[in-house]
Amino acid sequence: MAARKVFAGAKLRALRAQHRLTQSELALRLDISASYVNQLESNQRPLTASVMLALAEAFDLDLAGLATDASDRLVMDLREALADPVFGEVVPNLQELKSVASTAPDMARAVLALYGAYRKSTERLAGMDAALSRDPQSGVASAYEDVRDFFHYADNYIDPLDRAAEAVSDELGPLGPDRLRRLIDYCAETHGIRVVLDVPVRPDTLVEFDRSSRLLRVNAHLEPSSQFFRIASTLAGLEQATLMDALLDEASFSAPEARPIARMGLANYFAGALHMPYGSFLKAADAYRFDIEELARVFGASLEQVAHRLSTMQRPREKGVPFFFARVDAAGTITKRHSATALQFARFGGACPLWNVHRAFEAHGQIIRQLAETPDGRQYLCLAWSHEKRMGGYRGTTRRYAYALGCEISHAGRLVYADDLDLTRTGFEPIGISCRICERRACPQRAVPPLASAISVSADRRNVVPYDIG
Incomplete structure (x- = not known):
């Protein structure tokens, strides 16, 4: 597989601004030409290994952080927002969105903020009535x-x-x-x-x-x-x-x-x-191969606390496995979500029903596994379990949640949960982020059509989903 090209124009501009350098001054530090710096900052050329090493040496940077494409989450958020018909019929393609997210991240966040404000003031796509927009609690x-x-x-x-x-x-x-x-x-x-x-x-x-x-x-x-x-x-x-x-x-x-x-x-x-202090927790996580039950025992913590902590292990030069973590209530609402992976949870709407976290309530007391693939072709090992939080005696309150923890397949071999799984197989279960931005055409669990695609309804044929996409 070809190595992924690293475009880091926004990071490079931010680094130069932080140190108050001109492009020419940065070029001198890196021993490259000023025109090359300009091309790097405008994402016309990717970072080479030699330039990355020069940056790390000149500014004491973490190479892993430099090579990480932090724009992935912005791309997913933009893609979901711009699929709304309010933006018109022409939806920017993935390459355009990546370009905006990497070269103008502040503009991308401004668009998301504007769209979020729009959603909060209208009924469209949010299922809110007019009273909510007038409610101070909004x-x-x-x-x-x-x-x-x-x-x-x-x-x-x-x-x-x-x-x-x-x-x-x-x-x-x-x-x-x-x-x-x-x-x-x-x-x-x-x-x-x-x-x-x-x-x-x-x-x-x-x-x-x-x-x-x-x-x-x-x-x-x-x-x-x-x-x-x-x-x-x-x-x-x-x-x-x-x-x-x-x-x-x-x-x-x-x-x-x-x-x-x-x-x-x-x-x-x-x-x-x-x-769960960072150094000792990271060491224990590696030693126990990310067995969350063992980590809970060692640190006297709950499975939720351990899973949440695993999703935070992103210290420069001491990073753990990038995990996503989510907590879901019995109605399917995501009440807590964090992700250090490319998988980003839907900001506007419910989660994909094919995700194994929704089956965790049926397998109470067990950790269930799923090899899943998202529409962008990324593959994940997903863990899910459920738990009841009781307070008091017979008449005490009980809260029920399901939890999800997962990582990309490239890291799954480090987890004890992957030992008996074939990580090279082709039959990964298809999951999405949200029906409204998922373009899978033959999903029997589809709740609503994707916003970016037209639908057609046949008078002579009826499938599980009563319309065809595209």
Whole structure:
């Protein structure tokens, strides 16, 4: 297979701007001509191995990060948005979208923001009624999208916060069954916080912190892994407040409600990184070949926490396997989504029903596997399982979720789950991102036609799907 050409014009321009260099000055540092730099920045020519090495040496860059095509997620988002008939009948082809995403990423994000605003103010394709656009709470929905995009375009990895959590983990000492107790002691000794595990008045309350008395109440019905997470999240709000403020200032959210939502997300990120510190977690993941049940045992974490952490292992020069991770409720709604892979979840609408995560509820207690192929020809090993979160006794609340974790086939050999699978076979199961942008013509599970294609209905023939595409 031919090596993939690396076009990195936008990254090169950003690097030059960061160091306040002209094209001629950059050319001198790299020992190439100024015209060659111009061609590289305009994506007329790909980066060669020698230029990549020169960049890495001159600017201390991570070669893996330089070679990664970070525009993949932008291309998928643009393709989904521009398939809407509001943009007209002519849909830009994939090469055009790749060109826009790589050469003008800020413009691409502006188009997505504009389309997102359009969708929130109309009924078209969103299933919203007119009242929603007048509802003040609609701003909260926009804020959540802003925050998702913040993590989405950071590859779900926040380096300074991750390293800060690792430093606190070192202070807590080695892993062990008493780690929760050591975290509680750390809160008391370092911040004067008294942690109490009790049953709250409201059964759905997870944690409540009284700042004046420095009393932190944690729901005693939570699993120990969740208790650790909630305490660590509260600790982040106190110990990492300055760092989180700086990260939030850089984000420049458009929705005012986004900032407190993002702060909560950053605190949760710190909690996960403290629970499973990067270096030791990456080492254990390799040692156990990404067996999520073994990792849960070693770190005293839940399968959800382990899977979520695996999707964040994107530290420069120390990257783990790029995973996607999603949580889906019983109605098929994706309530949590992260991806360090080319597979990006639908922003507008439901997920593909052929994806094995929807079958996980039927196989409760099992980890089920799927060899899947998306319409762009990429192949994945997909894992899925379901879990019930119970709080309280017989009358306590129960939440049911299915979880998905997966990676591209090129990495699957590192996972214990692939040992007895034929990764070279041709019969991968076809899945898509969303029916509205999936162009597969013979899918029996299709819910709606693809927006970019015309349909025809025969008066004399009836198939499972009552129309033909194209």
